[in-house]
Amino acid sequence: MDKNMKILVVDDFSTMRRIIKNLLRDLGFTNTHEADDGLTALPMLQTGNFDFLVSDWNMPGMTGIDLLKAVRADPNLASLPVLMVTAETKREQIIQAAEAGVNGYVIKPFTAGTLEEKISKIFDRVAG
Amino acid sequence: MEQTIIDSERLTQARALVASLEAGDDTEATRIIMAFPENVEKDLFQEVGRLTRELHEAIIGFAMDDRVLQAVQHEMPDAAERLAYVIEMTENAANTTLKAVEESMPVAEELLNDSNKLAAEWDRFRGRKMELSDFRALSDEIGGFLTLASGHSKVLNKNLSEVLLAQGYQDLTGQIIRRVITLIHEVEEKLVRLVAISGATKVQAIKKEEVEMEGPAVPNVEQGDMLNNQDDVDDLLSSLGF
Numbered sequence: 001m002d003k004n005m006k007i008l009v010v011d012d013f014s015t016m017r018r019i020i021k022n023l024l025r026d027l028g029f030t031n032t033h034e035a036d037d038g039l040t041a042l043p044m045l046q047t048g049n050f051d052f053l054v055s056d057w058n059m060p061g062m063t064g065i066d067l068l069k070a071v072r073a074d075p076n077l078a079s080l081p082v083l084m085v086t087a088e089t090k091r092e093q094i095i096q097a098a099e100a101g102v103n104g105y106v107i108k109p110f111t112a113g114t115l116e117e118k119i120s121k122i123f124d125r126v127a128g
Numbered sequence: 129m130e131q132t133i134i135d136s137e138r139l140t141q142a143r144a145l146v147a148s149l150e151a152g153d154d155t156e157a158t159r160i161i162m163a164f165p166e167n168v169e170k171d172l173f174q175e176v177g178r179l180t181r182e183l184h185e186a187i188i189g190f191a192m193d194d195r196v197l198q199a200v201q202h203e204m205p206d207a208a209e210r211l212a213y214v215i216e217m218t219e220n221a222a223n224t225t226l227k228a229v230e231e232s233m234p235v236a237e238e239l240l241n242d243s244n245k246l247a248a249e250w251d252r253f254r255g256r257k258m259e260l261s262d263f264r265a266l267s268d269e270i271g272g273f274l275t276l277a278s279g280h281s282k283v284l285n286k287n288l289s290e291v292l293l294a295q296g297y298q299d300l301t302g303q304i305i306r307r308v309i310t311l312i313h314e315v316e317e318k319l320v321r322l323v324a325i326s327g328a329t330k331v332q333a334i335k336k337e338e339v340e341m342e343g344p345a346v347p348n349v350e351q352g353d354m355l356n357n358q359d360d361v362d363d364l365l366s367s368l369g370f
Contacts, residue, residue, distance in 0.1 A: 015222035022230065058341050087344035091353040094361055096339050098368045105361055108344070114358055 001123040003028040005051035010034075010041040010067065011085075012059040016108075020054060020085065023112050027119070038062025042070055045077055052119075057086035057093070065093075065100060072101045081122050085110065186325040190318065199315050207308045214301045221297035228287035228294075235280045242273050 007024060009032055011017045017034045024032050033048070035041035037059040045053065053071065057064040064084060071077045083104040084097055094105055103125075104118040141160055148156040190196060249266050252258050258266070345354045355361050 013219075015219060015226060018223075018226050018230075022226070022233075026233075058343060063341070088341055089345045089355045089361070090339070090342040090351070091355060091364065092339045093342070094355065094364055095368065098365060098370065105365060107355070107358055107361055110358065 001120065001127075002051070004031050005029065006049060007032045007052045007054060008035060008041060008044060008048070008050045009054045010037065010059070010064065011056040012036050013056075016056065020115075023115055024054075026112065027116050038064065038067035038070070041067055045071065045080070046074065050080065052122075053080055053082045054085055055082065057084060057088045057097075065097060068097065068100045068102055081126055083118055083122060085115075183325060186322060190322050193318065195314065196318055199311060203311050204315075207311055210304045210308055214304055217297045217301050221294045224294040225291050228290045232284055232287045235283050239277060239280050242276065246270060246273055 007029055009017050009020050009024070011020070014036075017036075021032050021034070024030075033044065033050075035044055038055075039061040041053075041055070042062070044050070053067075055064040055067055062070075064086065068082055068084070071080055071082060081103045082101070083106065084102050085106045085108065087108040088094075089107050097105055103122045106114055106118050141163070145157055145160045148160060246266075246269060249258075249262075249269070253263060253266060342351050342354065345351060345356070355364060
């Protein structure tokens with residue numbers, strides 16, 4: 001796994017972005033960038049050469065699920081690994097995210113261990 | 129027998145109505161029409177009238193209730209204001225804590241790295257594998273590390289105290305939220321009474337077309353099929369081929 005990969009963290013709460021960025025830094029990922037909802041994230045993804053997207057679900061403007069769908073619909077972004085980190089735990093929603101092509105799903109509140117495990121799993125699969 | 133009497137009576141009335149209409153006697157026709165439903169529907173009209181009056185009175189009573197008036201005019205906007213303040217307080221506490229943690233982590237890391245380095249050299253000294261000149265350098269390093277450790281410990285202590293104090297938000301927000309809960313219960317009670325009077329016992333479930341966001345799972349609140357923890361989510365995803 002490339003520790004220098006460019007990661008976009010999308011969450012409408014700045015504190016949650018800060019927590020995720022700190023955890024990622026602890027795991028050795030320092031090339032992290034932030035957006036506060038799907039509408040700001042999408043243009044960044046389209047031009048920013050990102051390697052990994054970590055997104056919340058419930059955000060004003062454009063939600064995480066819509067962002068995921070937009071990413072999968074864009075030929076240049078379609079294969080971008082996406083990890084959802086969200087408080088949404090409804091069965092239907094998780095199924096919806098899976099159908100939309102999410103690569104991992106972490107529910108809040110989460111631990112550093114869970115985050116690390118899901119990220120390794122995603123990139124093991126991408127590499128394999 | 130009775131049925132026949134009523135039917136013949138209606139037939140007579142109907143004939144009279146046709147006759148008056150053919151004769152162009154509007155007044156008579158109207159009188160006959162007005163007489164028609166009188167026996168049949170009078171009770172129903174009366175009942176509807178009574179219910180309407182009761183509901184009307186209940187609504188007036190509800191609106192005139194001082195508590196409700198106060199709740200709607202002052203306490204509801206207050207409650208919204210209070211809850212907004214809760215968000216602000218929790219956000220501030222989170223930021224204070226995060227700042228302290230972000231400051232502390234590199235400090236702790238420096239302590240760890242320096243002490244590891246010194247420990248390795250100390251081992252060399254204890255194993256009598258150190259030249260005198262190296263020992264002098266080590267002695268200086270130890271002196272430097274002790275100063276650094278003292279300063280860094282103070283920084284860590286200060287930051288941990290900040291984290292400790294920042295937790296005070298829980299008490300303050302808890303008190304505010306409890307007041308809002310009391311208000312909601314009170315208004316809920318009044319509304320339930322109003323609904324009971326209006327007789328609307330069955331509230332039709334609104335059919336949802338799309339999957340709606342549910343937000344964080346809350347104990348004792350009906351939220352549909354919620355998963356409890358990360359393991360359940362992982363199980364569901366693996367059953368879907370993840």
